[in-house]
Amino acid sequence: MRAVRALTGNAAAAYGVKLCRPEVIPNYPITPQTIIIEQLADFINDGELDADFIPADSEHSAMSIAIGAAATGVRTFTATASHGLALMHEMLYAPPQLRLPILLVDVNRSLGAGSGIWVEYNDSMPERDSGWMQAYAEDAQEVLDMVIQAYRIAEDPRVVLPFMLCLDGFILSHTVERVEVPGQEEVDAFLPRFSPLNRLDPEAPMCMNMAVSPTHAMEMRYQLDRQMEGARQVIAEVDEAFGKAFGRSYGGLLDTYLMEDAEIALITLGTATSTARVAVDELRAEGRKVGLIKLRFMRPFPHEELREAVKGLRALGVFDRSVSFNRFGPVFTEVRSSLYGSGVPITDHIAGIGGRDLKVSTFRDMFALLERSASGGRVRECTWHGLRGEM
Amino acid sequence: MAAQTIAEAAILEGRQAQAFPFFGAERRGAPVMAFARIDDRRICDRTQVAEPDMLVVMDASLLDIEPVALGLKKEGCAVVNSPMRPEEIDLGVVARCVSVDATSIALEHLKAPIVNTAILGAMARADAFVSLASIQRAIVNRFGEKLGERAGSINSEAAGAAFERSREGMCRGERKMQRGNAWLPTWQETPPGVALGRWERGGMAVGPGSMRQNMTGTWGTSSPTYTRARCIGCQRCWFICPEGCIRRLEDDSLEFDLRYCKGCGLCAKVCPKEAIAMHRKGAGA
Ligand code: SF4
Numbered sequence: 045m046r047a048v049r050a051l052t053g054n055a056a057a058a059y060g061v062k063l064c065r066p067e068v069i070p071n072y073p074i075t076p077q078t079i080i081i082e083q084l085a086d087f088i089n090d091g092e093l094d095a096d097f098i099p100a101d102s103e104h105s106a107m108s109i110a111i112g113a114a115a116t117g118v119r120t121f122t123a124t125a126s127h128g129l130a131l132m133h134e135m136l137y138a139p140p141q142l143r144l145p146i147l148l149v150d151v152n153r154s155l156g157a158g159s160g161i162w163v164e165y166n167d168s169m170p171e172r173d174s175g176w177m178q179a180y181a182e183d184a185q186e187v188l189d190m191v192i193q194a195y196r197i198a199e200d201p202r203v204v205l206p207f208m209l210c211l212d213g214f215i216l217s218h219t220v221e222r223v224e225v226p227g228q229e230e231v232d233a234f235l236p237r238f239s240p241l242n243r244l245d246p247e248a249p250m251c252m253n254m255a256v257s258p259t260h261a262m263e264m265r266y267q268l269d270r271q272m273e274g275a276r277q278v279i280a281e282v283d284e285a286f287g288k289a290f291g292r293s294y295g296g297l298l299d300t301y302l303m304e305d306a307e308i309a310l311i312t313l314g315t316a317t318s319t320a321r322v323a324v325d326e327l328r329a330e331g332r333k334v335g336l337i338k339l340r341f342m343r344p345f346p347h348e349e350l351r352e353a354v355k356g357l358r359a360l361g362v363f364d365r366s367v368s369f370n371r372f373g374p375v376f377t378e379v380r381s382s383l384y385g386s387g388v389p390i391t392d393h394i395a396g397i398g399g400r401d402l403k404v405s406t407f408r409d410m411f412a413l414l415e416r417s418a419s420g421g422r423v424r425e426c427t428w429h430g431l432r433g434e435m
Numbered sequence: 436m437a438a439q440t441i442a443e444a445a446i447l448e449g450r451q452a453q454a455f456p457f458f459g460a461e462r463r464g465a466p467v468m469a470f471a472r473i474d475d476r477r478i479c480d481r482t483q484v485a486e487p488d489m490l491v492v493m494d495a496s497l498l499d500i501e502p503v504a505l506g507l508k509k510e511g512c513a514v515v516n517s518p519m520r521p522e523e524i525d526l527g528v529v530a531r532c533v534s535v536d537a538t539s540i541a542l543e544h545l546k547a548p549i550v551n552t553a554i555l556g557a558m559a560r561a562d563a564f565v566s567l568a569s570i571q572r573a574i575v576n577r578f579g580e581k582l583g584e585r586a587g588s589i590n591s592e593a594a595g596a597a598f599e600r601s602r603e604g605m606c607r608g609e610r611k612m613q614r615g616n617a618w619l620p621t622w623q624e625t626p627p628g629v630a631l632g633r634w635e636r637g638g639m640a641v642g643p644g645s646m647r648q649n650m651t652g653t654w655g656t657s658s659p660t661y662t663r664a665r666c667i668g669c670q671r672c673w674f675i676c677p678e679g680c681i682r683r684l685e686d687d688s689l690e691f692d693l694r695y696c697k698g699c700g701l702c703a704k705v706c707p708k709e710a711i712a713m714h715r716k717g718a719g720a
């Protein structure tokens with residue numbers, strides 16, 4: 045039975061996970077993720093979830109245990125953040141190539157030194173090369189819904205890849221919102237039982253993760269590249285099916301807001317999209333033709349969908365919450381490369397670094413620069429918004 | 436927790452709500468901010484609230500440190516945890532004010548100075564935008580689920596008592612409100628290497644010696660008194676104090692630096708001779 049609850053983003057993740065009935069949950073605590081794992085421990089303790097809860101001695105071990113568990117053919121979940129994800133880095137490269145559809149929730153938090161406990165995407169963005177699918181959520185409802193979608197996408201026989209769901213530390217992880225929690229029967233009906241591609245089974249022995257020589261590695265990587273590309277289709281289908289079953293869908297790889305007649309637009313991801321919506325509403329009320337593209341996936345990247353969405357635009361801005369020093373934010377690099385030759389002028393807008401509060405005015409400033417760019421004015425390739433001191 | 440509970444109460448009433456904290460240091464007792472928005476429509480704005488309709492001050496000692504009422508809307512209302520009447524409270528702006536001695540209520544009902552449920556009763560009194568009944572239901576949900584039925588009911592009673600014992604009036608606006616001289620360097624002025632010199636303190640980090648400016652003595656609700664005559668000089672208290680604010684003198688007697696004492700009471704607990712007693716701050720005054 046469906047129930048409306050007041051949940052934080054973290055609790056929403058835990059409720060979603062419970063409904064998906066994972067069998068193994070290796071874990072290691074780290075702020076701002078810890079409450080996901082604690083909530084799951086509560087569920088197990090209260091008999092609401094039947095899973096092996098394995099406290100590991102580090103995130104590196106937690107991911108190693110997840111790999112071992114998934115290799116035996118069971119649905120597996122873990123969560124981490126920031127330095128925890130960095131410590132997992134070595135092991136993150138195994139599940140994609142081994143085709144183990146593990147779900148990992150990363151609660152975005154900046155990496156040190158010069159770090160705090162607040163949101164920045166410099167933990168997850170570097171991992172987009174690891175072979176994991178990677179999605180970003182805007183609100184607590186989307187977190188819960190995407191946990192359910194994530195397992196169905198990841199375990200689809202046409203995909204079979206691990207899934208990293210990212211949510212903004214504190215701004216989403218610790219924010220209480222209204223969340224509709226689906227009933228167990230509907231989730232059971234939506235999410236089939238996990239049937240693994242390969243499984244370690246003493247009755248039918250098999251060798252997994254052998255050393256691979258140069259004669260075979262390249263084909264393996266290309267296979268992975270094609271799997272990731274193919275996941276685009278499955279993501280769109282699953283989102284649609286989810287909409288039919290639960291009454292909420294999110295547009296698949298990306299969503300648009302007031303883009304039909306927009307002349308200038310901003311691309312955002314994570315919770316920034318929410319506050320940017322307010323800026324767009326204000327500007328629309330003033331008669332400006334502005335719109336928003338909500339980027340939901342960094343991997344697979346919606347290159348074709350994006351080319352479609354920007355048709356007719358006179359200027360496009362990209363919001364970035366992390367930076368590759370000397371060469372822009374990672375989202376900008378991806379977007380500009382996907383839109384090469386489209387003729388739309390594209391600029392990068394870095395803001396909210398280290399968890400700095402993103403105000404409606406921050407997004408209005410971005411749109412002001414985009415309007416200037418649309419009317420042929422000079423705008424920097426990359427602007428840091430809210431920075432103290434001349435750029 | 437108070438912000439989360441008021442949001443839950445609003446959601447139980449079928450409305451949209453959002454509540455989120457902003458933490459500084461990850462320690463109990465350190466100053467934190469939390470924000471809540473309640474609306475009938477979907478709430479998209481996720482910025483921190485700078486101009487609230489309602490300002491809730493859980494610890495009145497903050498008034499001396501931060502200009503907390505700076506953004507309070509003219510027609511807004513302040514809810515202050517204080518044994519004083521609204522007319523005696525100087526918030527820095529004249530505004531409608533509800534005061535309640537939430538600390539005493541919490542000590543009576545919960546046997547701990549944790550005021551975040553009691554204060555909710557005063558919030559319901561200050562503005563009927565969320566009813567006391569929904570707040571109590573949200574408390575029972577939230578605390579009951581985590582800490583058991585009894586925790587739910589005593590916290591709900593604390594809110595009810597605060598609702599009854601709240602006092603309404605207007606607060607005073609005499610204190611000068613200025614943003615603290617926060618150190619906000621440009622990127623060119625920011626010291627390289629995430630490093631600060633002696634005595635320096637900034638938003639990005641804390642330099643050695645900065646505790647001279649950053650006193651933790653306002654965090655607690657009680658403080659120790661020391662009876663030299665009973666003390667045998669065993670130094671257990673000196674050893675256990677987490678703040679290092681007990682100083683050992685030449686003759687093995689002790690001196691307490693209350694500017695940094697956070698009132699944890701560990702010193703009194705370990706003393707074998709009852710030479711240390713804890714007293715509620717401001718009690719009797
Ligand atoms: S109560 Fe005692 S132990 Fe605790 S901080 Fe104060 S002096 Fe130290």
Ligand code: SF4
Binds near residue numbers: 666705
């Ligand atoms: S613990 Fe008690 S007896 Fe021992 S030094 Fe401290 S005050 Fe004196």
